[in-house]
Amino acid sequence: AQKVTQAQTEISVVEKEDVTLDCVYETRDTTYYLFWYKQPPSGELVFLIRRNSFDEQNEISGRYSWNFQKSTSSFNFTITASQVVDSAVYFCALRKDYNTDKLIFGTGTRLQVFP
Amino acid sequence: SAVISQKPSRDICQRGTSLTIQCQVDSQVTMMFWYRQQPGQSLTLIATANQGSEATYESGFVIDKFPISRPNLTFSTLTVSNMSPEDSSIYLCSVPGQGAPGELFFGEGSRLTVL
Numbered sequence: 001a002q003k004v005t006q007a008q009t010e011i012s013v014v015e016k017e018d019v020t021l022d023c024v025y026e027t028r029d030t031t032y033y034l035f036w037y038k039q040p041p042s043g044e045l046v047f048l049i050r051r052n053s054f055d056e057q058n059e060i061s062g063r064y065s066w067n068f069q070k071s072t073s074s075f076n077f078t079i080t081a082s083q084v085v086d087s088a089v090y091f092c093a094l095r096k097d098y099n100t101d102k103l104i105f106g107t108g109t110r111l112q113v114f115p
Numbered sequence: 116s117a118v119i120s121q122k123p124s125r126d127i128c129q130r131g132t133s134l135t136i137q138c139q140v141d142s143q144v145t146m147m148f149w150y151r152q153q154p155g156q157s158l159t160l161i162a163t164a165n166q167g168s169e170a171t172y173e174s175g176f177v178i179d180k181f182p183i184s185r186p187n188l189t190f191s192t193l194t195v196s197n198m199s200p201e202d203s204s205i206y207l208c209s210v211p212g213q214g215a216p217g218e219l220f221f222g223e224g225s226r227l228t229v230l
Contacts, residue, residue: 033217035217035218037221042223043205043207043223043224043226044221044222044223044224045158045207045209045219045221046221047212047218047219047220050217050218091157091158095217101146101148101211101217101219102148102160102163103158103160103217103219105157105158105159106157107156107157108157
């Protein structure tokens with residue numbers, strides 16, 4: 001079975017704090033893709049990153065960084081020096097099949113950043 | 116990237132009625148996906164809409180309840196039939212990106228409340 005678990009339902013931080021959003025996945029596939037999406041209050045999901053199962057290098061993009069650990073089936077997302085504009089629901093997702101664009105989403109983590 | 120417009124953005128409906136949601140994309144795409152996001156929940160794929168053929172429904176979703184049309188490569192509609200309060204959700208249209216496999220672009224969603 002394929003599954004994505006985001007154990008943190010809601011996180012609140014004060015601006016400039018660092019915050020890590022956890023994502024644990026289950027899959028029997030040897031080749032797969034993982035994603036993070038952001039859903040701001042406007043409702044539109046915004047693609048943040050894709051990682052394939054062959055690439056375990058961590059990635060940094062500005063204040064965002066991702067830690068992919070195949071050994072623990074985790075794909076965690078860290079926001080450094082958080083800002084109020086980071087307030088949103090963040091979804092981790094797993095691509096369901098190799099030859100498809102279907103995604104399995106986690107339940108999301110609502111991040112609130114207070115000034 | 117793709118620009119996706121959904122109508123209506125929100126609506127309040129009476130039990131037993133049906134509502135059709137429209138999704139317009141600014142480029143031609145082969146596949147379009149319809150997702151449902153129930154209050155506080157994750158996204159669940161309803162069906163894949165392919166131009167020129169019947170939509171492919173995921174387990175738990177049936178054509179009689181969620182008929183889909185796909186008249187051309189830039190447009191699709193999802194109808195929520197015989198609505199009940201349990202159908203209160205955000206319904207999102209999405210299309211694959213041209214780049215990274217599995218990357219999806221989403222519309223802003225249609226928030227339906229059924230009384």
